[in-house]
Amino acid sequence: MTTDGGGDSDGSDGWRLDAAERQLDAEVIRVAPGGEYTSPAPEAGDLLLYVTAGSGHLECGSRLEAVDPGCVTWVPPGARHTLTAGAEGLGFLAVRAQPTPSTPPPPPGRDGTGPSGGEPACLLHRVCARCGRLAPQVADRYCAQCGDPLPS
Structure with missing residues (x-):
């Protein structure tokens, strides 16, 4: 989790997920009274916005919608959006699907080597x-407790 309390040039600050192993991307954004938050790029997928505090309006394409606490709205893929805060500012949660890689990484090799390293799952x-x-060691050939040979 990352907190950015310093404020950005657009008058917003917030919180963002930073865990690598996740399927969702989420951030909480606060916009100063009268300020604006404009999406940095068109949305790659669906975006769900949940207003947590304050009021204002959402502009998405030709759609202009008033927003206030508890309001949930959707921004379609490929759209840009701007949220403008009212007199008391605006806080909202933005949730989108995390982009997935086009091809999964290859599995580790049978000998325990490979992209993820470590040992084989079967011991x-x-x-x-x-x-x-x-x-205790991969190279051990005999049991350290009873001296019997280990399976090969």
Whole structure:
């Protein structure tokens, strides 16, 4: 989570999700009284806006809509939008789908190497058949507790 309390040149400040593993992108934006927030680019997908405080209006294409606390509105893909705050300012939550990569990363190799590194998910080759102890090292060939050979 990131908080930006310093205020931007457009008179807004807010909060934004910054976790890498998520499917939603969300931010809370506050616009100073009489200020404006204009989307930096056309929306790539659907955008849901929920007004949390204050009042003002939303301009989206040819649509002009009054907004106040509790108001939920939708901005379609490809649209730009501007929110103008009233005399008491405007606070809103913007939620959109997180863009997904066009191709997933390849899975790690059978030997535990690959893009995500680490070891293979199955560790049965390191479990002693006699006592059930897990060998601490990948290269171990014998159980450290009972001395039996580990499965190959």
